[in-house]
Amino acid sequence: MAEAERITARQRAILTAIVESYIETGEPVGSGTIARLQAVGSSGSASGLSPATVRNEMAELANEGLLEQPHTSAGRVPTARAFRLYVERLSAAAGPNPHLQTQRLHLESHIDSSFAGVSGTRAMLERTSHVLATVSSGVGVAVATVAGGDTLEHVHFSRIGKGRVLAVVVTQSGLVRDRVLSLDGAPEGGLGGAASRDLTAQELEAAANFLNENFRGWSIERVRAEIGRLVERERSEYQRLLTSVEQLWAGAVPDGVMPLTQAVYVEGVANLLGARGVGNPADVARLREVLVALEAKQRLVELLNAYIDARQESVRVIFDLEEHAPELAGLVLIAAPARMAGDGRGTVGVIGPKRIHYENTMNAVSYIAQVFERMLHPSA
Numbered sequence: 001m002a003e004a005e006r007i008t009a010r011q012r013a014i015l016t017a018i019v020e021s022y023i024e025t026g027e028p029v030g031s032g033t034i035a036r037l038q039a040v041g042s043s044g045s046a047s048g049l050s051p052a053t054v055r056n057e058m059a060e061l062a063n064e065g066l067l068e069q070p071h072t073s074a075g076r077v078p079t080a081r082a083f084r085l086y087v088e089r090l091s092a093a094a095g096p097n098p099h100l101q102t103q104r105l106h107l108e109s110h111i112d113s114s115f116a117g118v119s120g121t122r123a124m125l126e127r128t129s130h131v132l133a134t135v136s137s138g139v140g141v142a143v144a145t146v147a148g149g150d151t152l153e154h155v156h157f158s159r160i161g162k163g164r165v166l167a168v169v170v171t172q173s174g175l176v177r178d179r180v181l182s183l184d185g186a187p188e189g190g191l192g193g194a195a196s197r198d199l200t201a202q203e204l205e206a207a208a209n210f211l212n213e214n215f216r217g218w219s220i221e222r223v224r225a226e227i228g229r230l231v232e233r234e235r236s237e238y239q240r241l242l243t244s245v246e247q248l249w250a251g252a253v254p255d256g257v258m259p260l261t262q263a264v265y266v267e268g269v270a271n272l273l274g275a276r277g278v279g280n281p282a283d284v285a286r287l288r289e290v291l292v293a294l295e296a297k298q299r300l301v302e303l304l305n306a307y308i309d310a311r312q313e314s315v316r317v318i319f320d321l322e323e324h325a326p327e328l329a330g331l332v333l334i335a336a337p338a339r340m341a342g343d344g345r346g347t348v349g350v351i352g353p354k355r356i357h358y359e360n361t362m363n364a365v366s367y368i369a370q371v372f373e374r375m376l377h378p379s380a
Contacts, residue, residue: 007066022077029075029076031054034054035208058076084317107360108259115127120174126265133268136334142264143347144347151171152171152215158204159201163198183247208243224250264379306324332353333349336365340372350364
């Protein structure tokens with residue numbers, strides 16, 4: 001029998017009130033508090049209950065493993081199972097709530113404003129981590145893996161000294177690669193040799209213009225192959241330009257392919273300082289473990305890959321992070337896959353305390369994933 005089916009409608013209403021009260025205050029919840037909450041009565045199944053009746057129902061919920069009592073004389077707090085049940089009810093809730101709909105529209109308007117003027121995958125990822133940290137008071141996380149099949153947006157060459165050129169290659173996903181190239185045998189760009197020669201500013205500009213006009217939108221892998229083919233075919237003054245282009249492109253993208261790149265943006269780690277107790281040395285040490293884990297970006301990538309499937313279409317809420325990262329025990333991950341430019345894939349989400357505002361955060365994560373789809377795939 002499913003967990004939701006083992007408790008009565010009245011117990012579900014009481015549990016919901018306990019979870020929402022605990023999210024709001026962070027304090028154990030007593031039966032008297034629940035008996036007074038109008039939110040319980042509004043469900044129609046738990047109205048007019050006495051504190052004694054609520055106390056009995058809370059004891060049953062504790063027996064089901066949904067509540068725990070941190071101290072003998074204190075109230076009860078929700079367990080991870082209770083939070084999971086609460087989120088399931090949020091996800092399955094039917095029928096529009098005018099008040100919540102207004103809140104959601106306001107949130108979406110705020111997110112739209114935050115992304116105004118932002119373009120390119122990296123800029124969007126950076127803004128995403130900031131926006132999610134702000135709206136959730138948790139840690140905003142945005143991760144993208146961009147494959148080598150990315151396409152060329154723009155290339156620029158600048159002369160920075162005799163025999164030295166700064167090459168900047170920008171892809172349509174927003175990745176930027178810059179290298180200092182040596183045209184006279186120095187090791188920086190590896191372009192030395194008998195065939196190498198210094199290039200004037202005019203030649204550099206002509207080479208960049210040639211690439212931008214002829215190869216914008218081409219996959220990075222194809223550009224070098226096509227340049228080589230043109231060099232072989234041409235036997236004219238035009239070949240001198242092509243030779244310069246080939247020389248510069250080989251230095252800017254040595255292997256002919258932009259490497260598989262992971263971009264990881266994390267913001268709002270300081271929010272956890274206010275979300276977790278730090279009153280004793282054990283708490284301080286525990287928090288330090290959490291901060292180290294969140295700063296280890298490869299660890300975050302592994303964590304997100306373990307839980308978030310690029311094929312899923314909805315937000316996922318994960319409570320058992322300790323299975324893959326013991327140092328994150330007690331925290332929750334709310335995340336969704338986001339479609340990047342080209343064949344790239346990514347994840348946007350929030351890591352925070354179990355007391356996080358679930359509905360608001362789930363809506364923000366879901367909507368930002370849609371923002372990526374809309375901004376990076378406008379014709380999809």
